[in-house]
Amino acid sequence: MDLFKNEQRIYDHVMQRIQETPADAHFDFKEYAMLAKEYGRLLKQFRKITRFADKTAGNLYESNLELTNKALYDALTDTYNRYFIKEQLERTIKSLSRSGGVLSLMMLDVDYFKKYNDRYGHYMGDACLKAIAEILSGCITREDDFIARYGGEEFIAVLPNTDERGACVTASTMLERIIERGITHEKSSVSNCVTISIGITSAKVKHTHKSENYIKRADEALYMSKKNGRNRYTFMAFEEQENEA
Numbered sequence: 001m002d003l004f005k006n007e008q009r010i011y012d013h014v015m016q017r018i019q020e021t022p023a024d025a026h027f028d029f030k031e032y033a034m035l036a037k038e039y040g041r042l043l044k045q046f047r048k049i050t051r052f053a054d055k056t057a058g059n060l061y062e063s064n065l066e067l068t069n070k071a072l073y074d075a076l077t078d079t080y081n082r083y084f085i086k087e088q089l090e091r092t093i094k095s096l097s098r099s100g101g102v103l104s105l106m107m108l109d110v111d112y113f114k115k116y117n118d119r120y121g122h123y124m125g126d127a128c129l130k131a132i133a134e135i136l137s138g139c140i141t142r143e144d145d146f147i148a149r150y151g152g153e154e155f156i157a158v159l160p161n162t163d164e165r166g167a168c169v170t171a172s173t174m175l176e177r178i179i180e181r182g183i184t185h186e187k188s189s190v191s192n193c194v195t196i197s198i199g200i201t202s203a204k205v206k207h208t209h210k211s212e213n214y215i216k217r218a219d220e221a222l223y224m225s226k227k228n229g230r231n232r233y234t235f236m237a238f239e240e241q242e243n244e245a
Contacts, residue, residue, distance in 0.1 A: 076126055077133035080148035085156055088146065089211040092160050096205035104167035104202040106157040107218040108136065108174070111195045111230045113153035115187035128183055128194060129153060135181060139174045156215070164202045164235060171198045171233035179231075195231035197222060203238030214238070 074081040080088070089105075096103050110116070110132060117125040129149075136147045136155060144160045159167055175196065183194040199222025201214060221236040228234070
């Protein structure tokens with residue numbers, strides 16, 4: 001609805017009355033006409049000011065949206081970043097502790113990524129990380145699940161309401177799809193293409209649980225995957241004593 005529709009109707013009505021009023025009417029016709037014209041001029045100015053304000057508000061909204069994206073997303077891989085992990089993981093734990101839900105968390109690392117960078121250069125290294133992020137993101141389909149870049153070649157997958165079995169199935173799918181992509185890695189000691197290692201932990205969430213403990217436990221499981229040959233996942237049950245306040 002036009003904000004000025006009613007004002008324009010009044011103005012049009014005034015101008016029509018001016019045209020219809022006899023010259024010998026008992027009021028100052030010229031003054032009335034001048035007031036009507038002034039009203040019209042002010043109305044046009046007000047329209048311009050409002051259009052400018054609307055445009056400014058739109059630009060501010062887009063700028064704020066851009067700043068929010070920069071604050072929450074990793075610029076290279078377009079996945080969530082480390083800041084988002086902390087904030088969202090804490091909210092997820094709080095919510096699941098109330099509902100008695102289960103949480104699974106994965107730490108994922110690109111095998112021998114330093115050797116990949118040394119062999120192919122950082123430009124190709126960046127392209128590799130983008131591809132890995134795309135593949136990992138394609139392996140999760142539920143709205144509450146998310147992938148985030150933890151740092152360097154490390155990623156985190158957070159899977160609310162997913163138990164050990166579900167998390168392991170997802171991890172197996174991730175390993176397979178990375179291999180299927182076939183990103184050449186001549187310097188890898190595991191395969192002739194890029195592979196990843198995964199550490200997983202799961203727990204029925206309690207209010208005493210801390211986000212850093214899930215990450216720590218998944219990182220310990222990741223270390224075991226690397227120690228046992230890489231290109232695999234390892235599950236380690238969440239240890240309750242690590243969560244006591």
